[in-house]
Amino acid sequence: MSESSSQWRWFQHALIVVTMLATALCFAVGCPAPSTPNSSEDPAAEKDNGQTAKPASADEPSASGEQNSEGSKDEASHSGEDESAEKAVVVDPAPIDPEAKKKASEEPEELFKDWPEPAYVLFLTGRQHGYIEPCGCTGLENQKGGLARRDTLLHQLRSKKWNVVPIDVGNQVRRFGRQPEIKFQLTVNSLQRMKYQAVGLGPDDLKLPAGELIALIAGDSNQATPFVAANVVVLDRSLLPEFQVIQVGDQKIGVTAVLADAQHKLLNNGDLILEPMVASLTRVWPKLAAAKCDFHLLLCYGSLQVSRQLARQFPQFQVVVTAGGSGPPTFEPEVVEPARNLLIQVGPKGMYAGALGIFSDPQNPLRYQRISLSSRFKDSTEMLDQLKSYQSELQRTGLTGLGLRPIAHASNRNFTGSQVCGDCHTKAYEIWKKTPHARATDSLIKPPERQDIARHFDPECLSCHVTGWNPQKYFPYQTGYWSLEKTFNMKGNGCENCHGPGSHHVAAESGDLGVDDQQRAVLRKQMQLTLADARQNKCMECHDLDNSPDFHDPGAFETYWKEVEHRGKD
Missing domain, CATH: 3.60.21.10 (Metallo-dependent phosphatases)
Structure with a gap:
């Protein structure tokens, strides 16, 4: 047996003996209950990570946002x-590294x-x-x-x-x-x-x-x-x-x-x-x-x-x-x-x-x-070859083979596509066409990085890069994007991802749906999204801590909003 092996064997036996003695002493004299922090741990996310070294530096991303079953x-x-x-x-x-205290606040x-x-x-x-x-x-x-x-x-x-x-x-x-x-x-x-x-x-x-x-x-x-x-x-x-x-x-x-x-x-x-x-x-x-x-x-x-x-x-x-x-x-x-x-x-x-x-x-x-x-x-x-093989298998299996079935949107309205929105909202549409949102699907077809691995058959990617999907649960809505061949008009992260499916509003404005002025106003109101709701809820569905940590910095929303700002009809 090697010298290091003998040392560890001795160390192991010593640990057991020490623990047994400590346990016996606890039973003999009574041990105080372990202290607890002022607040309880979140059952889903431990606040106490046991770290006594200096916290991670500011460039470390937040770890929240892992997905549940x-x-x-x-x-x-x-x-x-x-x-x-x-x-x-x-x-x-x-005992682990004599220099640890000097370097424990950063990664060398x-x-x-x-x-x-x-x-x-x-x-x-x-x-x-x-x-x-x-x-x-x-x-x-x-x-x-x-x-x-x-x-x-x-x-x-x-x-x-x-x-x-x-x-x-x-x-x-x-x-x-x-x-x-x-x-x-x-x-x-x-x-x-x-x-x-x-x-x-x-x-x-x-x-x-x-x-x-x-x-x-x-x-x-x-x-x-x-x-x-x-x-x-x-x-x-x-x-x-x-x-x-x-x-x-x-x-x-x-x-x-x-x-x-x-x-x-x-x-x-x-x-x-x-x-x-x-x-x-x-x-x-x-x-x-x-x-x-x-x-x-x-x-x-x-x-x-x-x-x-x-x-x-x-x-x-x-x-x-x-x-x-x-x-x-x-x-x-x-x-x-x-x-x-x-x-x-x-x-x-x-x-x-x-x-x-x-x-x-x-x-x-x-x-x-x-x-x-x-x-x-x-x-x-x-490993890049493995990732490419994975995407190829998703393509071969197809959305149906992956078990995806489009479901009706909670509003019971249908998606029409951003081009239809642009018939009336021409200025807003022209602004949208110049944003990364309009090119969201293209960035999966030809990614800016790892370019030979296309991802436009991957539901976990499609959900925030096309129109008409649930961005949090990775499934398509009826009349939302299904494929480039069948639903080309749903390319990009379009207007209706934020404002909701527009079929009733479009039908009312075009005269295909018989409504009075009051009903038309209600349908218009349904399509409106306030900045407060966008900031607090809608944008976060894709720009969460996992995918866009910078989006959560103070003042980030105002900065990004300027790049896509658009308001109502011409």
Whole structure:
């Protein structure tokens, strides 16, 4: 056994003994209840992310806006729990990196500076939540995340001749339906290409049909699966391993994963068996211990509070990787008392990666680097090919094959197209034609970036780039856009996306609908949109925090309004 292996084995046993003594003392003398912050955590978005280092810099995007299973963009996180949050343990990053306090408020320009060669590096990601590439109006240079950049970072680490062990906490997709199934298949293929060694399952992954899911994640005689779950059974317990043992040189890494109990209520699938996480870990640990690993890692798809509790209850895991927390992940791991094991956040939407270096130096055995997947990382050609293949599959499947069926608009009116509006509102129409709104569909057909990947068959893109779709739930309305061939007049983000379908108004003005002056005035009123409503509601349906963070800056609406300002009839 190597020197570093012996040190970790001794350290692990010491952690267990310390925790047992602390627990006994608590029962003997009584322990005070954990303190709580002044306000409770939002069940959907954890306010307390455990970060005691200086908050992220102003250029970090907000993490709100992840989509829920219904497809809407207003849910910030699936990892929050409906419970009061405890205050984070004060973190002293010194045991991790002596220089951490000096650099904890920013991400260094030079990554892994002064790192000696590690025994291996744990490459930690998760919570992709459907964001296989950045999405939004701000340009790729201002956005984070995506498989293409992640793959480039992995190539850079491996080019150093380091042993890199990619591990993911889970939740690759959002929503349910045929498109998420195709996206999950793409992601699994990509994770395999990037040589991921252990991958957990999130609640949205488990909303996919069990047969489709297990066909993608179960191993076979040719290739073992990287997926792992201690407390989730899909169809049959034999189809998914409860833990993984990863061999890196003479070192063995043991990994298991749990889905927090509070996440179980989000799932209603008779093909799943969801077991209590503590009981499952208690059952699985002796099997994992028997593998005599040198390092143990727990993946927890749950809140920060739950992840901390597991870190305390199972101190034999030196590191707990959590899906908890809102906003960017902390720059340094949180040290969880009393065992002083580490809690590492992965952050939202696959925008970040964490690199935990394991070293043979007993004085400094661990070093950590949080990495934003920004434009500093060029696109991986292999992953761009995967993204192109994904869009080609959406085109081949078609909107009908994806399960989309146009539904009637709530107003019971039909869309007519911006050209019809322009017959009377000529000045407003001429202004609109010069705006990016008019070219919204063209930007999918021939994107300004990654130009060879057309996206005009992708419902998640079409919803804000054509006329007559629900921008939050990705489905078309009757008489809205369906294809360039059938509904060319619905190209662009047109007048009726903001003002509503105009059929009744057009019919009344043209004389095709018999109305008196009072009724005509009512129909005109229905088409009006006040600036207040536009600012507070309508524009935000597409220009949300996810897609247009700059739109939410003070004074941004007034600035952008000047570029599209138009008022009533000529």
